[in-house]
Amino acid sequence: MNQFKEQINKYAEVIAKVGLNVQPGETIVVLSDIRAIELVRAFTTASYELGAKKVIVELSDSNIQQDHMKYQNIETIEDLPPHIKVKNDYYLKEKVSMLFIHAVSPENLKDADPEKIAALTRAGREVAKELSDSRMRHDQPWCIVGYPGPEWAKLVFPELSEEEAVTKLMENILKTVRVDQEDPVAAWDAHGKFLKSRAKWLSDFNFDRLKYTAPGTDLEIGLIDGSQFAGGGHKSRGNLEVKVNMPTEEVFTSPDYRRVNGVVSNTLPLSYGGQIIDNFKLTFKDGVVTDFEAEKGYDVLKELLDSDEGSRRLGEAALVPVDSPISNSGILYFNTLFDENASCHVALGQAYPGPVPGANEMSAEERDAVGLNSSLTHVDFMIGSKELDIDGITRDGKVVPVFRQGNWVE
């Protein structure tokens, strides 16, 4: 990656400044596969240069992860060592900023037993519940970014050599995060403002529900009275602007988990737990998935839906035009961070409290009462296409076209 040295430094700087908005004296945690070590190193230096007190780096290796899944039995997988919980509690107490770097092939665990993957995910989520809730409330900053691991790059560009594939994926990732631009920080500022203006336009209608129509999709998603759409950034630990995803092209809200009805089909593959789920369809009745089918990854989808009560309900609805930069690149990343920003999507599982005014301070019961879903999972899947129309239905029954043929109406 020598030819990208300068751009990797620029990328690291944008993540530190725009993504996490690192402040002097903060503790930063980086979770990454060793495939992204160049970015990890550059980001560590960038954070220290911005005055971070300490940067904690947790490195993993996807080959070794394959071995764990192959050889460990479920009891061992579930039996997490006690220091994992203590570590998460420390990250919570210290309100650390967390950077997650995705570099691993989404098919890394395709040969693993889905029950083992489910056990690992469940065990990990249980000991990270409070930390994850804190991130979802934006009490502590977090950011997810991508980096071209060779196996992932080969999956995206199977026709290229490994070296060519890595180069091409790198170039495209750098574009999506605006590092190809002269002043990426300014570009992110402008982009954030645009997404915020879209969110405001939607919020002002205070829609009762959204109605999605496309081949294989006929779905109504109820919205919470007074809820807001968000996008283009969040305020974290006080009033500091952060971006939780880089790239981000979405405007989203947390729907009423009790008022989802109809059927919805995915339009891009879903990478989950190191496996790919594709060509699947979910049927909702009164908010709950009552039926489902999948041509690929049926067992993994089943495990996902059976994670807990909330994993069969929706926690997010997000709008992304097909005319977005990532979508226009025509590249299928097999990675939700990128593909969800090329497509309208919804998420099974936990809802972000942010879109409902006052919900950050609500108890679990109060959140449930307003319709915010609760789950240990939060998994986005893509439902956007050039054939998707979305209408907003106002509380007095007026139908407002929002998306036509996959793009904003205005």
Place this chain on the structure above:
Amino acid sequence: MNQFKEQINKYAEVIAKVGLNVQPGETIVVLSDIRAIELVRAFTTASYELGAKKVIVELSDSNIQQDHMKYQNIETIEDLPPHIKVKNDYYLKEKVSMLFIHAVSPENLKDADPEKIAALTRAGREVAKELSDSRMRHDQPWCIVGYPGPEWAKLVFPELSEEEAVTKLMENILKTVRVDQEDPVAAWDAHGKFLKSRAKWLSDFNFDRLKYTAPGTDLEIGLIDGSQFAGGGHKSRGNLEVKVNMPTEEVFTSPDYRRVNGVVSNTLPLSYGGQIIDNFKLTFKDGVVTDFEAEKGYDVLKELLDSDEGSRRLGEAALVPVDSPISNSGILYFNTLFDENASCHVALGQAYPGPVPGANEMSAEERDAVGLNSSLTHVDFMIGSKELDIDGITRDGKVVPVFRQGNWVE
């Protein structure tokens, strides 16, 4: 390292079988820099294939470690997160087997503030004291091995290109651990038996003290009545044979920390805390270093000696002939694991209880009473050369030549 793929697998297998003697159902911990990832992966698979229940891999990166030392202040360095102690306690409770892979340049932290290095070492040792004691008692298996990181290889072979240096260091390391041989496991078995026979020859004299004479060295080291020499392997967690160092060429004992007198000069550089100490001389009086000098790394040596009370006293005396395979290679590794096996050496700090019959079961007070040193440190340094003579003085005053001109007398 593609040309070494098969040998790395063989190396990993020897470590798992001979070094740690991995048993079904055991938990294994690997601590390594990412530079040794090929060996880490191969060892992980080898351990699982031998029936390990779980392999925990802790990966680090020496570039990032440089940043930590550059940017963190001493208070931050000392303030270890609480999960580190919990993790060490878990490793102790589970009696995990631990593999330490050395791949990093011994000069990695040469630009760091010695006070910071001392603070890091101290903080780490305090929370690892019980775990470290357990390893020293061989209640749980451990093994240290080497792997040619590029920066280390360039230090050893500065005249070669990085790639050539890595290749040459790899070839030499593989020789020292007998992986170049047809059946490395059998070769280790024979080698272990030879070292044990040397240890028995020494133990049978029950020497009162050893007397070292060489240019810059005139030192007497008192030995504990009834103590044994050991070498070529240990029994761990019951009666299972392990090797704590690969390579190992030494026969050693734990001296009486109160009866060390005279001066001793090092003959090979000492790598400690990411820096190199060289051309140094220590003066002992009644067991304590009362004076010292060093042409290189004086400050680091001072920090080392000032770690605690026991760090100014000896905890080990080890005999290695200059005619040993590592010594004969003529390579200076700048790494104690290798260089100590090319040279007679002694260690400042903690004594292994093993050489004193019954000491594993003794209280701290009882160990002190027989003359076993106690410290949070244990740092070997090399004092062997072709000009070194060693005599053993028996309890009835007889002088037995042990080494002449750096080699065994018989």
